[in-house]
Amino acid sequence: MAAIGVHLGATCACAAVYKDGRADVVANDAGDRVTPAVVAFSESEEVVGLAAKQSRIRNISNTVVKVKQILGRSAGDPQAEKYIAESKCSIIEKNGKLQYEIDNKLINPEDVAKLIFSKMKETAQSALGSDVNDVVVTVPFDFGENQKNALGEAAAAAGFNVMRLIHEPSAALLAYGIGQDSPTGKSNVLVYKLGGTSLSITVIEVNSGIYRVLATNTDDSIGGVCFTEALAQHLASEFQRSCKHDIRGNPRAMMKLMNSADIAKHSLSTLGSANCFVDSLYDGLDFDCNVSRARFELICSSLFSKCVEAIKNLLQQVGFTADDINKVVLCGGSARIPKLQQLIKDIFPTVELLNSIPPDEVIPIGAAIEAGILLGKENTLLEEEALIECSAKDILLKGVDESGADKFTVLFPSGTPLPARRQHTLHAPGNISSVCLELYESLGKGPMNEEDKFAQIVLQDLDKKEDGLHDILTVLTMKRDGSLHVTCTDQDTGKCEIITVEVAS
Numbered sequence: 122m123a124a125i126g127v128h129l130g131a132t133c134a135c136a137a138v139y140k141d142g143r144a145d146v147v148a149n150d151a152g153d154r155v156t157p158a159v160v161a162f163s164e165s166e167e168v169v170g171l172a173a174k175q176s177r178i179r180n181i182s183n184t185v186v187k188v189k190q191i192l193g194r195s196a197g198d199p200q201a202e203k204y205i206a207e208s209k210c211s212i213i214e215k216n217g218k219l220q221y222e223i224d225n226k227l228i229n230p231e232d233v234a235k236l237i238f239s240k241m242k243e244t245a246q247s248a249l250g251s252d253v254n255d256v257v258v259t260v261p262f263d264f265g266e267n268q269k270n271a272l273g274e275a276a277a278a279a280g281f282n283v284m285r286l287i288h289e290p291s292a293a294l295l296a297y298g299i300g301q302d303s304p305t306g307k308s309n310v311l312v313y314k315l316g317g318t319s320l321s322i323t324v325i326e327v328n329s330g331i332y333r334v335l336a337t338n339t340d341d342s343i344g345g346v347c348f349t350e351a352l353a354q355h356l357a358s359e360f361q362r363s364c365k366h367d368i369r370g371n372p373r374a375m376m377k378l379m380n381s382a383d384i385a386k387h388s389l390s391t392l393g394s395a396n397c398f399v400d401s402l403y404d405g406l407d408f409d410c411n412v413s414r415a416r417f418e419l420i421c422s423s424l425f426s427k428c429v430e431a432i433k434n435l436l437q438q439v440g441f442t443a444d445d446i447n448k449v450v451l452c453g454g455s456a457r458i459p460k461l462q463q464l465i466k467d468i469f470p471t472v473e474l475l476n477s478i479p480p481d482e483v484i485p486i487g488a489a490i491e492a493g494i495l496l497g498k499e500n501t502l503l504e505e506e507a508l509i510e511c512s513a514k515d516i517l518l519k520g521v522d523e524s525g526a527d528k529f530t531v532l533f534p535s536g537t538p539l540p541a542r543r544q545h546t547l548h549a550p551g552n553i554s555s556v557c558l559e560l561y562e563s564l565g566k567g568p569m570n571e572e573d574k575f576a577q578i579v580l581q582d583l584d585k586k587e588d589g590l591h592d593i594l595t596v597l598t599m600k601r602d603g604s605l606h607v608t609c610t611d612q613d614t615g616k617c618e619i620i621t622v623e624v625a626s
Contacts, residue, residue: 123255125242125256126144126256126489127258128259133157157173162228183210187204192272193267193272194267195218210222231271241279254282256492260288261289292487294312307326310448310449318345335439336435336439338431340431345453359410360403384397385417395411448473455480462474517529539600546592546594554584580593
């Protein structure tokens with residue numbers, strides 16, 4: 122049995138296949154292991170991949186890039202508005218949906234994504250030599266339900282049987298077998314993903330093969346394209362210095378420079394220098410320039426600083442130091458850059474930095490491994506989407522009934538899937554000025570005892586009422602780790618008290 126893992130990024134897509142107990146990324150018909158997520162439209166055909174990217178200079182208004190950024194989003198969404206403002210393709214809203222307007226035809230973002238998925242299916246099936254359609258597709262951790270649905274539907278429309286959508290950081294861990302190789306014990310893993318248009322950093326606790334996200338942050342203001350733009354600006358300055366022409370205001374010339382800078386950037390990840398040659402860049406003039414890796418690193422020094430500062434900020438948010446992290450996983454094409462890898466090593470000098478798998482192949486390989494697991498060919502690792510934390514005991518709120526006797530209301534029965542949220546309105550006599558709410562936990566056997574009480578919260582200085590009741594709204598949120606956040610609010614005065622119990626159950 123075989124299966125496929127697909128990662129559709131903002132700038133590139135990649136497919137891996139699972140067969141005979143191992144997962145491998147497969148090359149497309151051009152021999153490349155990643156395919157530009159670019160679709161060019163003409164009257165007669167749709168072109169996907171490198172050919173579409175290369176023809177963009179001549180066909181810019183009919184070429185769709187970064188479709189993942191708008192997939193499943195609606196007009197008014199800040200991300201969608203930003204995308205529309207930057208898009209060279211016309212985008213309109215019709216019947217509440219955003220659509221591309223190309224050659225007087227309306228095209229849904231889902232249809233563009235479907236074409237990219239079709240290309241990935243064709244690539245994978247060609248490598249396998251069979252019509253395998255079972256797939257696991259990766260999604261960013263910050264994708265909402267609409268975006269996940271749109272991605273899944275696009276893959277299904279391409280003829281895939283979507284077995285599961287898994288989060289990109291989880292796929293990265295699966296690629297390196299984290300949680301499978303040591304089924305017991307707890308560790309913290311930092312997943313660092315620098316893709317084409319965004320930087321995502323996630324801290325995951327791995328405990329007995331279960332993944333739990335402790336914190337995650339995505340920065341859409343930095344990505345691989347920022348490095349390309351910085352290098353293109355440098356090349357434009359070099360052209361102006363040597364040829365006395367400023368081409369920064371010329372979109373066509375700058376697009377040519379961007380393409381050349383992109384190729385040079387990739388070369389500099391493995392070579393000490395790269396040659397940038399552009400035929401007839403401007404006014405019939407050719408441009409030829411050599412860029413060293415040291416020069417590239419200097420040009421992008423502020424971007425590198427931003428990339429590593431984000432790690433420090435997230436660690437601070439979780440209350441961790443670098444010593445609390447056991448492993449760092451690198452993924453995303455731009456995580457190939459040697460200078461960036463060195464700066465990350467400097468933050469975590471004693472931590473294992475996992476980069477033996479090419480960073481732009483980590484996520485699809487993890488997806489293919491998950492596909493293999495779902496087919497039952499490998500050990501049945503239960504991943505975060507398959508295992509849900511549950512509350513171990515009943516959580517009850519103590520109140521008083523009409524006769525004045527104690528009354529216990531079960532808010533979270535044992536076995537409640539976490540995270541969970543409950544709200545309850547407690548009625549207290551109007552002639553008192555303070556109310557004490559008490560929380561108990563129980564295994565459901567016998568009456569409540571004082572030792573079952575684990576928390577109380579007191580609301581004071583309430584306005585007394587001669588007749589009527591105090592209505593106290595209690596909102597309880599229990600997280601996956603069992604911690605309980607309680608907010609009590611007097612509906613009349615708005616007085617509020619908040620407590621957090623670290624482990625309630």
